[in-house]
Amino acid sequence: MTLYLGIDVGATWTRAILIDENLQVFKRLKIRTGVNPLADVAVAVEKWSFDSIGVGSIGPMDLRSGRVVNSPNSPSRQFPLVEPLKKFGKPVVVANDCVAAVWGEYVFKHRVENLVYVTLSTGVGIGAIVNGTLLLGKDGNAHELGHAVIDFRSSRQCGCGGFGHFEAYVGGANIPKWFQELTGEALNDAAEVFKRYRDGDFKARQFIDLWLDALAAGIATVIAAYDPELLIIGGSIGLNNWDIISRDLPIRLKKYLGVRPPAITQASFGDDEVAIGAAALAYRVPESLKKFGYPR
Structure with missing residues (x-):
């Protein structure tokens, strides 16, 4: 064995x-x-x-x-x-x-030739297979679209030092900071924001509405870059809030996409x-x- x-x-x-x-x-x-x-x-x-x-x-x-x-x-x-x-x-x-x-999804689960994985966790990361080839780039960083700029006028700084990045808006480490900037309330973590959203809290609902738009803008950038047949979402934020994401993301993508959308599903292996x-x-x-x- x-x-x-x-x-x-x-x-x-x-x-x-x-x-x-x-x-x-x-x-x-x-x-x-x-x-x-x-x-x-x-x-x-x-x-x-x-x-x-x-x-x-x-x-x-x-x-x-x-x-x-x-x-x-x-x-x-x-x-x-x-x-x-x-x-x-x-x-x-x-x-x-x-x-x-x-690569794990490709080898063990989804045998499609154009496949993208997005993790929504502490940060935001991407992995892509295009026409059956795992993309790597010159140093191995061809997937770093968590640092794609989705607002070039933004003063929101990402952990990497850049401004207006996808991750700076939707990454778990940045959600509490953005929430406090918009509402004036300090929360401990991203999980608390989503809990308050589910409890019907008005400020949390306003915030998650903006967060979903930022998510759609970033995902649209990923789709435009790689043109996948299937887009898979994982990570703690992605998996724990799949009910919200799966319901709202496909609708909001229509505002940003200029290409045919892929099928969207959650990660296979938790x-x-x-x-x-x-x-x-x-x-x-x-x-x-x-x-x-x-x-x-």
Whole structure:
């Protein structure tokens, strides 16, 4: 039996999963993301048995050096992805977390040639397959449309330092800040905003109405860039508020789209989405990643 270790490095949590090619799960791990998350995972899974390793990580990254180089939402803006795992002597493949997620959906679930995955979580990330090719770009960051500008006149600053970005409006880390700017009320987190929306709070309903428009504007940009047949939405905000998003997003997209809209669905693997995607990278290495020298 061949076993694949999939590692998901998120801004808040780092997860690992041990699966076979039939998606049978043998082990799971969840730890807080630290300043050197792969080193922490390497210690935690030291006694696990596996044949190859895939990593899906927050970015941006430099695939050639195997490092995250400027992550705005993590405890450490820079950290190694490959080096801490070399001690296992197993093949290692790395990519952005949303790139891993879209590859997992493609390999294990949706065999369509034009596929986009969007995560709505602490930040906003995208992974895209166009005409069957996993898109990577010169450094591995061809998916960074969370930092697409949706309002060039905006004074809202993203965690990366830029202004008017998609993520600055709809990312979970920014929702409470935007809510306070508009209403004068301080809330602890994005989940509280959505709870108040469901409870009928007037200010929360006004805010979520604006948030949905910002979401539609950003998603329309993603669709214009990649022209997918299927758009998949995941991440904690996307999954926990799928009832709102699935009801309102297709309607609001009509205001912004100039191309035929794709089908829209939610992510297939819940909290395991990126970890399973990372394992999929190890199970079936994309040709575009091989050009960067993976597996290593």
